Structure formats: C-alpha cells, structure tokens
Amino acid sequence: PAKTMDELVSLCKRRGFIFQGSEIYGGMQGAYDYGPLGTELKNNLKNAWWRAMVYERDDVEGLDAAIIQNKHVYKYSGHEDTFTDPMVDCHECKSRMRADHMKDIKKCDNCGSDNVTEPRDFNLMFKTNVGPMVNEDSYTYLRPETAQGIFTNFKNVVDSTSRALPFGIAQIGKSFRNEITPRNFIFRVREFEQMELEFFCKPGEDEKWHDFWVETRKQWWLDQGLTEENIQFEYVTGDDLAHYSKSTVDILYKFPHGFEELEGVANRTDYDLGSHTKAQEEFDLSAKVKKNEHSTAKLAVRDLEANKWEVPFCIEPSAGLDRGMLAIMTEAYTEEELENGSTRTVLKFKPHLAPIKVAILPLKKNKPEIVALAKELKNKLQKLGLGRILYENTGNVGKGYRRHDEVGTPLCVTVDFDSIEKDDAPVTVRDRDTMEQVAIPAAELPAYIINYFVN
Ligand code: ATP
Incomplete structure (x- = not known):
C-alpha cells in the first residue's frame, strides 16, 4: 500500500486520475476534478456498489433524486438546526479550524498557539438562492447527504413497486458540505459523492439488520480489494453519536494519514420518516421529532398482522465514493523491486475496478x-x-x-x-x-x- 499521500497525489496527477479543481486559476480548496482514468475508476466502483446493493439483491430499489430540494426538507431533517461542526478561530495566526478534536487541548492546528476562541457551531450546508427574485424566502441548500431524497420519496417508491418490509432504497450522487478545513486530498472535500442505502424494517428487527449491514458492507470492501488488516470498526458512542442515531458503526480504513472513516452504518430508527411524515400524532414514534406542519404524505406502511399503520425503522450504510477511491488506490499502490535492480510502480486493482x-x-x-x-x-x-x-x-x-x-x-x-x-x-x-x-x-x-x- 501507499505510505504517503504525496506519492498518490503525484501518481494521480501524472497519469490523469485526479487533478486539483480550478487549477489554472490557482485552485479551489476542497474540490477535485477526476481525469480520464479517475472517471473510469469511479464509474467502476459505483457500478460494483450498484450491482451488489441493487442487482444482486431482490429487496432493494434504486433512486436518483434531485440535488436541490424544498428547504422544508432540511428544516424537518434537522440539518438546518444541527448539521454543524465546532469551529475555532486562532487569535495569533487568524486561521480557522474544525475543532472536534479539541476536547481537552485547545491549540491552533496551524501555529500551535493556545490563544484560540471557544468553539462555536458552524453550519456545513451551502445556502443558495433559487429563482430570479432574491428575498428572505428564496433560499434552499445544496444537499449535504443523498439520504433525504430517499425519505421524501418513500411513499412514491412504495406505491410504485408494491414493496413490503423489509426493503431498501439505494442512491448514488453528489453531496456538498462547506467543510471548515478540507484536507488530505480527496478524503475531506466540499463536493463529493455518496453511495447510500436506506434499508427499512420493522421496529424490533432493526438491531439484527444493523449487524447484518455492518458485516455485509465490510465484506463488500474486502471484495473491492481492501485487506482485513487495514479495516477497523469503530462503535460510535456518547457525544459523537448523531442525535437521530440509536447506534452507529463506522468502518475505518488505514489511509496514508491514519485510520479514518470510510463508511458509516447507522441505525436511524424511525427518526427520518417520522420527521417527514404528516399526521405524526397517529404514530407511536420512538424518535423525538420536530412537529411537521408542511408534509402532505403519510410515510408509513400497513402492518397487516397488527392491523395498523407503522413508521418503519431505517438502517443506513453510507459510503463515500471519493474516500472509497482513495482507499482503493492506497491499497493498490505497490512498489516492486525487479530482478534487474530497477523498481516498478503497479496499481494492483481488482480487475473489475x-x-x-x-x-x-x-x-x-x-x-x-x-x-x-x-x-x-x-x-x-x-x-x-x-x-x-x-x-x-x-x-x-x-x-x-x-x-x-x-x-x-x-x-x-x-x-x-x-x-x-x-x-x-x-x-x-x-x-x-x-x-x-x-x-x-x-x-x-x-x-x-x-x-x-x-x-
Ligand atoms: P467525518 O466525521 O469524517 O466528517 P461524517 O461522519 O460527517 O464524516 P457521514 O455524515 O456519516 O460522514 O457521511 C457518510 C460518508 O460520506 C462518510 O463515511 C464519508 O465516506 C463520506 N463523506 C462525508 N463527508 C465527506 C467529505 N467532506 N468529503 C468526502 N467524503 C465525505
């Protein structure tokens, strides 16, 4: 595997996998362009995911929802209120940084000074104006995850496919986050792609399905060529657990900069459908949700045995495509000493990638x-x-x-x-x-x- 990010960055540029975005104008932080070979690799990885998650299963449907959505989506999803990272300013060097690693020691990442502000919440969504009029109501956001398009289409998919629980909806697409400090090449960027499955099941069966998806997703990464010793699970607890999540397991990969999250597998309970459904009071929701005054659809299924409408629980394996590519390139990178004394660089991709x-x-x-x-x-x-x-x-x-x-x-x-x-x-x-x-x-x-x- 690659030992340093630099050797990967240089190979990626030299051979046309990945270029710095807007390079001829001095670059655009947190945005990368995929070149001729990067585009192929990315498509192959997406296709492998789609094949495993949709074609090889008979309980998952695909979806491709719009990136710009009604702002109410983000009001009720919770993103408007809580999709934040803690941010700190340094009084000495004037830089700004993400502060989630600063629980005990508060020191500037850049100059090492301890003369930094207290952390404050910074919302990571890109706000944008929609339509020719600019007024206080004309805004929405670029989606920070693909998942919300799945929840808002839940009824459409159920009605058009006659699905019963358990079943899933899969989607691949761009997401945008105004990261405070994008870094580590394509690991943390402001525009990226996600491959997300929302798998809906009966309450009570959620823990079983959560375990199933954690193992299934790990096996998929192994099938893409990552090796056991470079993968770890992290059981997210306490403050790090998202407010909607009952439990989350992160799948970590040993990137050149260390073990970091490649994919998160979360048990989101009935939070999302419960947040976006109309007539919330008719259901016995387990999640704490904001009162919804705008939704026009009942996001529930009929439980025939109990003869009542029920909001399903949801398990979400959410993988980053760009991080996936970085992991696969890291793993594939090999330098070999040849018999004649020279060295060769080989990317030992699995043939399908x-x-x-x-x-x-x-x-x-x-x-x-x-x-x-x-x-x-x-x-x-x-x-x-x-x-x-x-x-x-x-x-x-x-x-x-x-x-x-x-x-x-x-x-x-x-x-x-x-x-x-x-x-x-x-x-x-x-x-x-x-x-x-x-x-x-x-x-x-x-x-x-x-x-x-x-x-
Ligand atoms: P992190 O803690 O690293 O910021 P996260 O926990 O916020 O990640 P999720 O919201 O769980 O990430 O998103 C699911 C997946 O999307 C991540 O596992 C990652 O692969 C990918 N992802 C999230 N943010 C970014 C980003 N800024 N750049 C590239 N990929 C990302």
Whole structure:
C-alpha cells in the first residue's frame, strides 16, 4: 500500500486520475476534478456498489433524486438546526479550524498557539438562492447527504413497486458540505459523492439488520480489494453519536494519514420518516421529532398482522465514493523491486475496478497487417462490454507495459509478426501482477478475456 499521500497525489496527477479543481486559476480548496482514468475508476466502483446493493439483491430499489430540494426538507431533517461542526478561530495566526478534536487541548492546528476562541457551531450546508427574485424566502441548500431524497420519496417508491418490509432504497450522487478545513486530498472535500442505502424494517428487527449491514458492507470492501488488516470498526458512542442515531458503526480504513472513516452504518430508527411524515400524532414514534406542519404524505406502511399503520425503522450504510477511491488506490499502490535492480510502480486493482481492462499494443507501428489485426481485436473485445479496451499504437511495448502497470491495466496484449502469419497464430497476453506472458491464438482471445474478467 501507499505510505504517503504525496506519492498518490503525484501518481494521480501524472497519469490523469485526479487533478486539483480550478487549477489554472490557482485552485479551489476542497474540490477535485477526476481525469480520464479517475472517471473510469469511479464509474467502476459505483457500478460494483450498484450491482451488489441493487442487482444482486431482490429487496432493494434504486433512486436518483434531485440535488436541490424544498428547504422544508432540511428544516424537518434537522440539518438546518444541527448539521454543524465546532469551529475555532486562532487569535495569533487568524486561521480557522474544525475543532472536534479539541476536547481537552485547545491549540491552533496551524501555529500551535493556545490563544484560540471557544468553539462555536458552524453550519456545513451551502445556502443558495433559487429563482430570479432574491428575498428572505428564496433560499434552499445544496444537499449535504443523498439520504433525504430517499425519505421524501418513500411513499412514491412504495406505491410504485408494491414493496413490503423489509426493503431498501439505494442512491448514488453528489453531496456538498462547506467543510471548515478540507484536507488530505480527496478524503475531506466540499463536493463529493455518496453511495447510500436506506434499508427499512420493522421496529424490533432493526438491531439484527444493523449487524447484518455492518458485516455485509465490510465484506463488500474486502471484495473491492481492501485487506482485513487495514479495516477497523469503530462503535460510535456518547457525544459523537448523531442525535437521530440509536447506534452507529463506522468502518475505518488505514489511509496514508491514519485510520479514518470510510463508511458509516447507522441505525436511524424511525427518526427520518417520522420527521417527514404528516399526521405524526397517529404514530407511536420512538424518535423525538420536530412537529411537521408542511408534509402532505403519510410515510408509513400497513402492518397487516397488527392491523395498523407503522413508521418503519431505517438502517443506513453510507459510503463515500471519493474516500472509497482513495482507499482503493492506497491499497493498490505497490512498489516492486525487479530482478534487474530497477523498481516498478503497479496499481494492483481488482480487475473489475481497473480503469483500462486490456491494452492492445501492436509491436510495430507501421506494419499494416499488425495494425489491422490489433484494431480488429480491440473492436472484438470492446463489444464484450467489460469496460474500456485501449488500442495504443506507440510502437514501444516496453514503455507501454510500464505505463499500464502504473495505471493498473490487468492485461496487455501484443500483436507481432507471428500473429499475422497463420490463421491461428498467437498474440501475447501479459499479466500485470506476475508479468508472465502467454501465447493465445488470436481467435481464442475473446474467450480468454471473458474467462479472466467474469470469473
Ligand atoms: P467525518 O466525521 O469524517 O466528517 P461524517 O461522519 O460527517 O464524516 P457521514 O455524515 O456519516 O460522514 O457521511 C457518510 C460518508 O460520506 C462518510 O463515511 C464519508 O465516506 C463520506 N463523506 C462525508 N463527508 C465527506 C467529505 N467532506 N468529503 C468526502 N467524503 C465525505
């Protein structure tokens, strides 16, 4: 794994995974742009999540809600009142910082001075104006989590899919938080993506489902290539527990800057649906909620056995996509000493996450038959639907191997003179991790590739 953030940052920029946002204007703090390979990796990670959370289960539906929502969403969700971080100002160096680590020792992060203010609450939501008129009512916020769009669509999804408990709604999308101190590359940023599941169940079954999701989510991260020794659970207690949560387990990963939260799995009880439902007084809510004077929908399901309407409990596994990418890149980063004394850098991504699945490298740049066969193979493999297959005609295979090791391409296929001589003549397939090369008849290449990626 990567030992320092610097080596990752530099590889990400050099090879086109991640760039500083607005770089040509001096940058924009807490915002990063995903380059050609970062975009592929991100899409692959999202697809892996969607496959595991929606397609491979039959009790979860997908959703893609709007980012800008009615401001009442944030009034009743509790974000307007409580979505804050403690902030401290330093009198000496005039910097401002997030102070949640300052419980006992109050010292400036920047200059070390203890001449700092008492912490005060800073709301992390970006406020924005909607419509051509600007007045005191024309505001809303950019969503700070995707979850609220799921709660507000609860009735729509139940009515349109005839779901009964337990079932979940999954969503992937951008969220925005005006972090006081964005830092550690894409770990803490102001614009990021979340992959969230809200899983609704009967009260009383919530603890069982909470345990289930903690284990299921950990296993998913292992399936993405993270290793057991770099993952920890943190049982969130006391002051750190969100006001809506009965219990939360954070899944931590050993990032280059230390063990930190990758995903949170919270038991949110009936707080969210109970907050957003109309006719709250008809239910025996376990959570303490604000009186709702605006909602027009009953966010409840009919319990046929007890013959009454009930607000479900909700378990939420909420993962950061950007943090996920950082974890996966950290884990995949490998520097290897080769027999000839040189070192090679390899990103050992799981094949399903690799930004480029196969690179096809003609051995000779200007030999028409070689080029034609290489292009034909590219088109054939591309049609398999595995992801990006790259035809790359630079004529320098050695350099190509090195570059594809560094960006984590699992297989490189070279086409040479042998390949064009007979009908069943071989192409060479080189494995990123073992660097071994095997000869495969060109006609059998698609089957070989499918077998490699699908099994
Ligand atoms: P932290 O304590 O690190 O600020 P959080 O507990 O506020 O995180 P949640 O509200 O539980 O985070 O959000 C769920 C997930 O969304 C987190 O586990 C993380 O992966 C991701 N996330 C939250 N804030 C950010 C951010 N500023 N930048 C990148 N990812 C984030």
